[in-house]
Amino acid sequence: MLFLALNTLGVPYPCSERRGRSVQSDLRGVGQQFEDQCAGADERARARPYADVRNSLMRSRIEMVMTNRIETSTPAGTPQPIGPYNHIAKVGQFISIGGTAGFSPTTGELAGPDVYSQAKRILESLRVMLQSVGSDLDHVIHVNVFLKDMRDFDEMNRAYVAMLGAHRPARTVVGVNELPKPGVLLTMNLTAITRQ
Numbered sequence: 001m002l003f004l005a006l007n008t009l010g011v012p013y014p015c016s017e018r019r020g021r022s023v024q025s026d027l028r029g030v031g032q033q034f035e036d037q038c039a040g041a042d043e044r045a046r047a048r049p050y051a052d053v054r055n056s057l058m059r060s061r062i063e064m065v066m067t068n069r070i071e072t073s074t075p076a077g078t079p080q081p082i083g084p085y086n087h088i089a090k091v092g093q094f095i096s097i098g099g100t101a102g103f104s105p106t107t108g109e110l111a112g113p114d115v116y117s118q119a120k121r122i123l124e125s126l127r128v129m130l131q132s133v134g135s136d137l138d139h140v141i142h143v144n145v146f147l148k149d150m151r152d153f154d155e156m157n158r159a160y161v162a163m164l165g166a167h168r169p170a171r172t173v174v175g176v177n178e179l180p181k182p183g184v185l186l187t188m189n190l191t192a193i194t195r196q
Contacts, residue, residue, distance in 0.1 A: 093193045110183050140169040
């Protein structure tokens with residue numbers, strides 16, 4: 001199996017393996033062709049067991065990681081983070097937005113004392129954040145909701161449908177005992193992709 005995988009990368013089978021294969025499929029002199037090519041090659045194959053392939057694959061992985069650097073930001077028109085973090089982290093076309101509460105970006109106050117107004121404000125802030133990195137609510141993959149009281153589930157859903165319309169990304173709702181600021185009834189975070 002290993003030899004088959006390596007062969008798809010353009011690496012020849014070891015001669016000892018090729019000999020075994022040629023004996024089993026020796027039709028019209030194919031076996032002799034492999035025997036001629038392999039004369040004296042087994043020692044060279046054992047001396048360098050696929051180091052070139054391994055090194056090439058490692059270089060490819062390193063290059064992929066280096067070209068996909070992490071960009072972080074907190075755009076204008078969104079609440080300021082309450083700790084040492086940015087709201088958005090973006091790698092290539094993938095976007096992650098950290099926990100966001102229902103604070104107004106202009107006043108710094110909660111949008112209201114109820115789940116509906118806080119949930120709607122959160123989703124408005126998430127929309128602004130997504131727009132700042134070339135995305136929108138239609139490109140959300142997954143949403144996490146951290147809800148202080150599960151009796152507010154229906155009101156949270158009402159705000160959610162009002163903001164997301166027909167788009168239904170994957171979602172997880174978790175009941176929590178406490179959130180970082182007084183009066184906060186829920187927070188949300190999400191993952192998304194860019195429009196292009």
